[in-house]
Every structure is written in structure tokens, then in C-alpha cells.
Amino acid sequence: MASTYYLKQLVPLIVVASFLIVNYWLIFIWVPTEINQGLVQKIFYLHIPVAWVSMVAIVVTAIFSFLYLWKRNEKYDQIAYSTAQTGLLFGLMMLVTGMIWAYPVWGTWWTGEAKLTTALILFLIYVAYILFRNFYPPGGKRNRIAAVIALLGAIDTPIIYYAADIWQQNHPPAVIAPTSESAGIASSEIYIVLFFSVITMTLLFTLITSFTYRIQKANNLLEFVKSQKFYANYNN
Amino acid sequence: MMKILKIVWIIAKKDLVTEFRGKDLLISQLVFSILTISIFAVISTSFVGTIDRSVLAGGVFFTALTFSGGISFSRSFSSEYEKGTHITLLVAPIGNEIIYLGKLLANFVFITISALITLPLVAVIFDALQIFSPETILVVLLANLGFAIAGTTYSAIGAGLKSFQLLVTLLFVPSVFPNILAGVQSLQMIIDGQPISEFSQWLAIMAGFIFIFLLASLLMIDLIMEESI
Numbered sequence: 001m002a003s004t005y006y007l008k009q010l011v012p013l014i015v016v017a018s019f020l021i022v023n024y025w026l027i028f029i030w031v032p033t034e035i036n037q038g039l040v041q042k043i044f045y046l047h048i049p050v051a052w053v054s055m056v057a058i059v060v061t062a063i064f065s066f067l068y069l070w071k072r073n074e075k076y077d078q079i080a081y082s083t084a085q086t087g088l089l090f091g092l093m094m095l096v097t098g099m100i101w102a103y104p105v106w107g108t109w110w111t112g113e114a115k116l117t118t119a120l121i122l123f124l125i126y127v128a129y130i131l132f133r134n135f136y137p138p139g140g141k142r143n144r145i146a147a148v149i150a151l152l153g154a155i156d157t158p159i160i161y162y163a164a165d166i167w168q169q170n171h172p173p174a175v176i177a178p179t180s181e182s183a184g185i186a187s188s189e190i191y192i193v194l195f196f197s198v199i200t201m202t203l204l205f206t207l208i209t210s211f212t213y214r215i216q217k218a219n220n221l222l223e224f225v226k227s228q229k230f231y232a233n234y235n236n
Numbered sequence: 237m238m239k240i241l242k243i244v245w246i247i248a249k250k251d252l253v254t255e256f257r258g259k260d261l262l263i264s265q266l267v268f269s270i271l272t273i274s275i276f277a278v279i280s281t282s283f284v285g286t287i288d289r290s291v292l293a294g295g296v297f298f299t300a301l302t303f304s305g306g307i308s309f310s311r312s313f314s315s316e317y318e319k320g321t322h323i324t325l326l327v328a329p330i331g332n333e334i335i336y337l338g339k340l341l342a343n344f345v346f347i348t349i350s351a352l353i354t355l356p357l358v359a360v361i362f363d364a365l366q367i368f369s370p371e372t373i374l375v376v377l378l379a380n381l382g383f384a385i386a387g388t389t390y391s392a393i394g395a396g397l398k399s400f401q402l403l404v405t406l407l408f409v410p411s412v413f414p415n416i417l418a419g420v421q422s423l424q425m426i427i428d429g430q431p432i433s434e435f436s437q438w439l440a441i442m443a444g445f446i447f448i449f450l451l452a453s454l455l456m457i458d459l460i461m462e463e464s465i
Contacts, residue, residue, distance in 0.1 A: 069459060124410040131406060135399055141462070145393050148456045149407065152389070155452050156411055163414035163441050170421060 016207045019200040023193075031193045040104045045193055047097040049201035050090045051119070057087025057205070058122060062154035065147035077143040078220065080150060081133060082213035084126055086205055091123045117164040118157070125153040138223045243330055247338025251312070252345060262346060265308040269354045272300040277361045293364035294423035298416050300354055302383065302409060305347045309387025310404035312339050313395035322395070332461045333454050336388060343391075344384040351376050366427045375426065375435075378442040379419035385446060386412050389453040392460045411449075418442045 027045045034041035064080035067073070098116065099109045110116065129149050136142040255261050276296040280289050316322040325335055355376065359367045390407045394400035418438040425435040432439075 121410045121413045125407070128403070128406040128410065132393075132403060135397055135403055144459050144462070148459055149393065151456070152411065152449075152452060155448060156414070159414040159441065159445050159448065163417045166437060166441070167417050167421065 012207055012210070016200075016203050019203055023197055023200040026193045026196055031189045032187065034187075034190065037105055040101060043097050043101045045197045046201075047094065047101055048194060049197040050093045050097065052198055053201050053205045054087055054091040054094050054119070056202070057083050057090060058126070058154060058157070061087060061126075061150050065150035065154075068143065068147045069151075072140075074143070074220065077147065078213055078216045080147065082209050082216050084129055084150065085212050086209045088123070088126050088130060089208070090201075090205060091119065091126065094119060095123060112164070112168055114161060114165040114168045117167075118161045121160050121164075122153065122157060125149075125156070129153065138220075240334060243334050244337045244341060247325075247335060248341035248345070251339065251342035254315075255342075255346065261308050261311060262349060265304045265346065265350050266353055268304040268307060269300040269350055270357065272296070272303060273354065273357055273361060280362070289362045290364035290366070290427050291424065293358050293362040293367060293427060294420040296362060297351075297355060297358040297423065298379070298419045300358075301347065301351055301379075302412060302416055303405070304350060305383045305387055306405040306408040307401060308346060308350075309343055309384070309391050309408065310394055310401045312343055312388055312391040314391065314397075314400045317396045326461065332457045335461070336392065336453065336457045339391070340384055340388040343388050344381060347380045347383055347387075348377070351380055364427050366429060367423065369426055371426050371432050372423065374432075374439070375419060375422040375442075378439060378446065379415055382415040382442055382445045382449065383412055385449045385453060386415075389449070389457075389460070392457065412445075414441055415445050418445070 023045075027042055031045075033039060060083045061080045064076045064083065068076035068080060098119075102111070103109050129146065132149055133142065133146050136145065273296055276292065276299070280292055283289060313322070316325060326332075328335075355367065355372070359365055387404075387408055390404045390411070391400075393407065394404040397403060418441040422435045422438045422442075425438075
């Protein structure tokens with residue numbers, strides 16, 4: 001019985017690990033190196049998928065926060081929080097990989113480019129969201145306000161992007177490196193690998209989120225048990 | 237409608253009278269702004285003669301205003317919790333949105349007073365006297381309203397927490413980012429002598445921010461201020 005349980009837990013891990021192995025084989029062995037940007041272009045196979053997953057995380061967090069406010073089902077709050085935690089991890093990866101790519105290609109680690117700026121600000125809003133959840137005493141009020149913060153962050157996103165985009169039009173980023181962003185990325189192999197990487201990262205994201213969700217559920221149970229113990233002591 | 241406005245004014249007046257008696261918040265907000273401006277002023281002395289320092293004026297002004305505003309807004313609802321008066325406010329026969337609007341009005345007055353003192357300082361220190369124009373009033377008032385709306389909402393969120401100041405500032409600063417960009421760019425265009433039509437899209441961003449954030453805050457304020465577990 002126990003062995004079936006562990007087998008069930010192992011299957012998703014094995015699937016994601018297999019996808020990761022195939023993905024890295026595709027990136028480093030199968031796909032040809034892009035002619036203009038060279039080896040550094042390969043970071044795109046990590047950067048674009050993690051950026052995609054970060055954006056999905058924001059949308060999922062906002063949807064489940066809304067559902068929590070609507071239905072007041074704690075499960076939705078736990079999903080929103082777990083997604084935000086994993087999204088934050090992928091957001092950090094997106095910022096770091098973007099900077100590693102930008103330096104040799106754009107000649108600078110950071111520019112005022114709209115997508116970069118929006119990603120950074122959203123990252124900071126979600127850091128504040130996670131911090132809030134850690135600061136606030138557990139309970140319905142914390143969950144409710146956390147959902148409000150997530151929704152406010154999501155509502156703010158288009159305004160942040162629009163403002164950053166117009167700012168960029170007024171202050172174009174200085175691109176002083178020998179290549180530019182769109183140089184030569186046209187091979188069909190590149191798109192195949194990119195597509196596979198997006199699927200792999202989405203699977204990895206789902207797996208990590210399912211882990212954080214289970215940890216969150218266990219934490220909530222622990223908090224509940226603690227509160228019951230207090231109540232029992234209080235009555236005695 | 238008049239009755240609602242009257243109650244909003246009573247709540248705002250309560251905060252304003254309390255603050256004008258003690259002046260703690262206003263003074264600390266001003267000192268923080270002046271400190272920020274001083275730091276930028278000292279750093280920018282190394283650029284004297286190499287760049288036109290007036291290009292920094294908009295950025296310095298809004299940096300000072302954002303951070304000092306973030307700190308002072310955070311106290312808006314927390315002060316009620318410290319005194320225990322939040323219960324009185326919550327049991328009063330008025331909607332939470334009216335309490336919110338009253339606090340918002342008081343915060344708007346506080347940040348506008350702070351802006352009135354810091355703006356001339358920035359203009360003088362950073363050689364940006366062109367900033368004294370009628371358009372600046374519009375830009376500063378719009379930006380301040382945006383700051384006050386977001387600040388009051390996050391103040392309600394952080395109320396009752398021990399580390400409310402840190403948390404409110406952490407939530408407030410990234411959220412008002414579009415407002416900061418719009419304010420800085422508009423002021424810079426005023427300093428460059430450009431007509432209002434040139435920065436109308438920035439004014440539209442500030443107006444959009446105000447509309448969306450105010451609407452969202454009014455819709456969700458009951459969820460924030462609800463006391464049930």
C-alpha cells in the first residue's frame with residue numbers, strides 16, 4: 001500500500017526529470033548554435049519559458065484570489081499563495097537570465113525597456129505579497145487581504161506596462177553591442193526547442209506548485225491544530 | 237450626497253486637526269523629503285559643469301515625495317488602532333468607503349503640503365526655476381491624488397500590524413510606479429518648456445491610475461476593513 005503511494009509521488013518527478021533531460025539535450029546538442037549571438041543565445045531557451053511561466057503565475061494567482069474572495073473557500077487561497085511563491089522563484093530566474101543575456105547582446109546589464117521594467121515592478125509587488133502573508137497573523141482576514149493585494153497587483157500591471165512603454169519611447173535604451181535582439185533568430189529548430197522548453201518549464205512549475213500547495217495545506221492544518229490546543233487549554 | 241460629503245469632511249477634519257496639533261507626521265515627512273533632496277544635491281555637485289542638473293529635478297522631487305509619503309500614509313489607519321479608536325469608527329453608522337474617503341482626503345492634504353514645501357527647494361537646488369508654471373500645479377495635484385489613493389488603501393491593509401510601516405512602504409512604492417514615471421516625465425517636459433499637449437498622455441496615465449485604483453479600492457475596502465475572522 002505504502003509502495004503504491006510512493007510510486008504515485010514518484011511518477012510526476014520522473015516525468016518532469018525526463019522532460020528536463022531531453023530539453024537540455026535539445027538545447028546543448030541537437031539545436032545548432034545561433035550564428036549572430038553565438039552561445040549566449042541558448043539562454044533564451046531558459047529565459048523565455050521562465051518568463052512565460054511567471055506571467056502565467058500572476059494570472060493564476062489573480063484568478064484564484066478572486067475566486068477566494070467570491071467563494072471564501074480556503075483551497076483557492078492556498079492555490080493562489082502556492083502559485084505566487086513558485087511564480088516569484090521563476091520571476092527571479094527570468095530577471096537573472098535576462099540580465100545574463102542582455103550584457104553581451106545589448107552591452108548593458110539593465111535598460112529602461114518596458115518588459116524589463118514591468119517584470120521588475122511586478123516581482124517587487126509579489127515579494128511584498130509574500131512578505132505580507134508572513135507578517136500577518138494567520139486567519140481569514142489575512143487570506144482576504146492577501147487576495148486583495150494580489151488583485152490590486154494584477155490591476156496595476158497594464159498601467160505599469162503602458163507607462164514603462166511610453167517612457168521607453170521617450171528614452172530609447174542604448175543598444176551598443178554588435179548584435180540586436182532579433183538578429184538571425186529564424187531557424188525552425190530554434191522554435192521547436194523553444195516550444196519544448198516552454199512545455200518543460202510549465203510542467204516543472206506545476207510540479208513545484210503542487211509541492212508548495214501541499215506544504216501550505218500541511219501548514220494550515222498545523223495552525224488549526226495549534227489553535228484547537230489553545231482552545232482546549234483555555235476551556236480547562 | 238451632501239450628507240456623505242459632510243461626513244467625509246468630518247473624518248478628514250478629525251485627522252487634520254489631530255495632525256496640526258501635534259505636527260509629528262508633517263514634520264517627519266518634511267524632514268525625510270529634505271534629507272532625500274540633500275543627498276541628491278550633494279551627489280549631483282560632482283556633475284556641476286558637466287550636465288544640466290535640472291534634468292534631475294523631476295526625479296528627485298518625486299523620489300522624495302514617494303518615500304516620505306509612503307512613511308506618512310502608513311500611519312493613517314494604524315494611528316486609529318494604536319489609540320483603539322478604530323472600533324468607534326467601525327461601529328459608526330457609516331460605510332467603510334466613507335471612512336476611506338475621509339482618510340484619503342486628509343492624506344491628500346498632507347502630501348500636498350509636503351509637495352508645496354519640497355518643490356521650491358528642488359527648483360532652487362537643481363537650477364530648475366522653469367518648474368514654477370501653472371501646469372506644474374495640475375501635474376503635482378494629479379500625482380498626489382494617485383499617491384494618496386494607493387497610500388490610503390495600503391494603510392488600511394497594514395493597519396493593526398506591528399511592522400505596518402515597512403509593509404505599507406513595500407506595497408505602496410512599486411504600486412505607484414506608473415504614477416512616479418508620469419509625474420517625473422511631465423515635470424521634466426515642463427522644465428524643458430514644452431506645452432501641455434506634449435505630455436497629455438502622461439496626464440492621462442495619472443488620471444487612469446487614479447480612476448482604476450480608486451474604483452478598485454472602493455470596491456474592496458469592505459474586504460480590507462471587515463473585522464471578522
